Amino acid sequence: MIGSKILASGHYVPKDIVTNDDLAKVVDTSDEWIVAHTGIESRHVSLQGENTSDLATKAAEQALERAGVAADEIGFIIVTTFTPDGLAPSTAALVQRNLGASQAWGYDLSTACAGFVFGLSTADKFMRTGDYQYGLVISAEVNSKMMDFKDRTSTVFFGDGAGAVLLGKAERDFIQAEEMHTRGDAEVVHSGRIAPLTKLSADNYPKIDAFAQVGRSVYNEVTTLIPGHIQSILEKEGLTVDDVDYFVLHQANLRMIEKVAEILGQPMTKFVTNVQHYGNSSSAGIAMAFDQLNQKNDLTGKKVLLTGFGAGFTYGSLLLSL
Template identity: 55%
Template structure:
C-alpha cells in the first residue's frame, strides 16, 4: 500500500508590517482594544503588490529547493484559497506556469479557513491512488484585498500569507485518520459574493462583495462545537487529548485558541501559534503553523499532531498525523 509522507514544509508572508496603531489611524480602534479582545499585535499585508499566486509561488519554489525536487517531478498542485487572483485561471495554474512544473495537474480548492486541511486530505487520496508521487499542497490568502476597512469588527483580524508542504510517498502511514464536515450555517462568514444583473444593459459590469463575518456568531459556533468534536474524534481513534503532542488549529484569533485549549484542558504551549504577529491568514494560518512546527528545533519523531480546522461554510474537521 502507498502512504503519504510530508517531505518538506515552509511559509511566506509579505514584507509590510501593519500594526494595531496603523489601523487606528484609519478606523476607530486601538492597540489596547485589539490585543485585549483578539490577541493580535500586528499582521503582514500585501501593500507592495504581492497577490495570492505570488506568495504561493514563493512557497512552491522554496519547497522544491528544500526537498531537492525538480519541478518536472511534481504531479499535482493543489492551492487552498478563497482569495484567488481570479476565478479563472486557477491560482494553482499560475503557480504551475511560474514553477515550470510542466507535468503537473493544477487546481484550486476552497473551504475558506479550513482549506489547508481539506487540501491536505485531498492530496493524501491522490498519493494513495498510486498515480501521483509528488504533490504540492499550498494555502495562500491575500485577505487585505477583500476587506472593507470601514468594517472594523472584521478588518482588524486579518493578514496575508501562504504556507505549504510537499507530499511524497513513504513506507509507513503518517496520515492516521481524518474527519471533515460541512454544516449549513452560511451567513456567519462570507466573501466575494458576485451580484447578478437586473436587466440587459451595456452599463452592467461585474461587482464583488467585501469580506464580512459575524464575529460573535463564529466564536459561539466554534466553542460550542469544536472541543467536544475533538474529544469525540480522538476517542474513535482510541486516543485522548493528552495523547496529542501538538495541536495546529486555524489561526482565527489568539483568544479563541486559548479558549479551545482551556475547554479541552490542554496547555497552550501544545498549540502552534502565529496569529499574534501574522493575523488571521485564513487557510494559510494552519499551513504556516505546521511549517513552523516542522522547522523548529522540536524533534517530531513519533509525535502525534492534530490539525483542527474550521471556517466559512460552516466547515470543520480534524486530520491526525504521526511523524
C-alpha cells in the same frame, strides 16, 4: 500499502508589517482593543503588488528547495484559497507556470479557513493511488484585498501569507485519522459574493462584496463545536487529548484558541500559534504554523492534530502520525 509522507514544508509572508497602531490611523480602533479581544499585535500585508499566486509560489519554492526536489518532478498542485487571483484561471495554474512545474496538473480548493486541512486530505488520496511521486499542497491568502477598511469588526483580524507542504510516496500513511463536516450557513461569514442580474443593461458589470463576519456568532460556533469535534476524532482512535503532542488550530483569534485549550484541559504550550504576528491568515494560518513547528522540532513519532474551521460553516481535523 501505498501511503504518503510530508517531505518538506515552507511558508512566506509579505515584507510589509501593519501594526495595530497603523490600523488605528485608518479605522476606528486601538491597539488596546485589538490585543484584548484578539491577541493580535501585527500582521503582514501585501502592499507591493504581490497577489495570492505570488505568495503561494514563494512558499512552494521554499518547500521544494528544502526537499531537494525539482519543480518538473511534481505530479500535482492543490492550492487552497478563498482570495484567489481571479475566478479563472485557477491560482494553482498560475503557480504551476511560475514554478515551471511542467508535468503537474493543478486546481484550487475553497473551504475558506479550513482549506489546508481539506487540501491535505485530498492530496493524500491522490498520493495513495501510487500514480504520483510528489504532490504540492499550498494554502495562500491575500485577505487584505477583500477587506472593507471601514469595518473594524473584520479588518483588524486579517493578514496575508502562504504555507506549503510537499508530499512524497511512503510505505505507510502519515494521516492516522480524519473527520470533516459542513453545515451550510451563508451569513455568518461570507466574502466575494457576486449578485446575479436583475435586468439586461449596458451598465451591467460584475461586482463582489467585501469580506464580512458576525464575530460573536463565529466565536460561539467554534467554542461550542470544535472541542467536541476534537474529542470525537481522538476517541475513534482510542486516544485522548493527552495523547496529542501538538495542536495546530486555525489561527482565527488567540482568545478563541485559548478558550478551546481551556475546554480541552490542555496547556497552551501544546498549541502552535502565529496569529499574534501574522493575524488571521485564513487557510494559510495552519499551513504556516505547521511549517514553523516543523522547522523548530523533530516531529518523528509525534502526533499532531490539525483542525480547521471557517465559512460554510465547514470544519475538519487530520490526526497526523509523523
